[in-house]
Amino acid sequence: MIGSRSLCWPVKTLVLSLLAAALLLSSGCGFQLRGATPLPAQMAITYIEGKTPFDPLNNEFRSALEGRGAQVTGEREAATAILRILENHTSTEVLTVDSAGKAEEYEIRQTIRFDVISADSQVLVARQSLSMNRYLLYVRSNVLGTERESELIRKELQRSLVNLAMLRIAAAGGRRAD
Numbered sequence: 001m002i003g004s005r006s007l008c009w010p011v012k013t014l015v016l017s018l019l020a021a022a023l024l025l026s027s028g029c030g031f032q033l034r035g036a037t038p039l040p041a042q043m044a045i046t047y048i049e050g051k052t053p054f055d056p057l058n059n060e061f062r063s064a065l066e067g068r069g070a071q072v073t074g075e076r077e078a079a080t081a082i083l084r085i086l087e088n089h090t091s092t093e094v095l096t097v098d099s100a101g102k103a104e105e106y107e108i109r110q111t112i113r114f115d116v117i118s119a120d121s122q123v124l125v126a127r128q129s130l131s132m133n134r135y136l137l138y139v140r141s142n143v144l145g146t147e148r149e150s151e152l153i154r155k156e157l158q159r160s161l162v163n164l165a166m167l168r169i170a171a172a173g174g175r176r177a178d
Contacts, residue, residue, distance in 0.1 A: 038068065039166075040081075040125075040173030042118050045071045047079035050088070056155075057088045057112065060162045068166065080119050083169075086127065087113035090154060095135065102140070108150065109133040110157045114165055116172075125172040130161050 046065055050058045061083060062072045073079050089111045096105040110132060116125035134153045139146050 038173065039065070039070055039170055040116075042124055043070050043081040043083075043116065043169070043173075045073055045078060045080045047073050047076045047082045048085065049076070049082055050085040055085075055088065057085060057158060057162070060158055061085070061165075064162050064166050068170075081124060082117050082119070083114060084117065085112065085114050087111065087129075090157075103138055106136045106138060106150075107133050108136055108153050108157065110154070110161060112161050112165065116169060125169050128165065128168055130164050130168075132157050132161055132164075 043065070048058050048061055048065075052058075065072050065083070076082065091109050093107045093109070094103045094105075095107050096103070098104050111129065112131075113127060113129045114125075115123065115127040118124055134157060136146070136150055136153055
């Protein structure tokens, strides 16, 4: 009984020593998570001006802004900044066709253009244009699955573009999260 206790103590000490060494080494490399990038202070209350009020892109921007601490208002007069969505265009092009001339692969491309102005019309973020594309393999034996995949790709393109736009807006603010 006494012999098993004496073996347990060195093993615990070794494990704790290795754990402490791993923590010290990982903290010494300078790695840290990026976290949410803060927005410019002028965007504390933001109005989103888009082509249509219920556009999914507006909702995606609303979620991104609120996630970074901004309040999104439905009244332009109450806003300290206006995020203007100038363009939101999605296109699909055929990339490859089979010997019968039927499409096998598509490219889905989305482009957005936006800028941010203050309530007194000063430019906070100059006009920006962002574009991304994804490829979709068309499977004739699974038409419904291919349609769902196409919709998921479009949603993910939009989410990625909004995240890129938020990074650009934060960079224009000249501040970075620590």
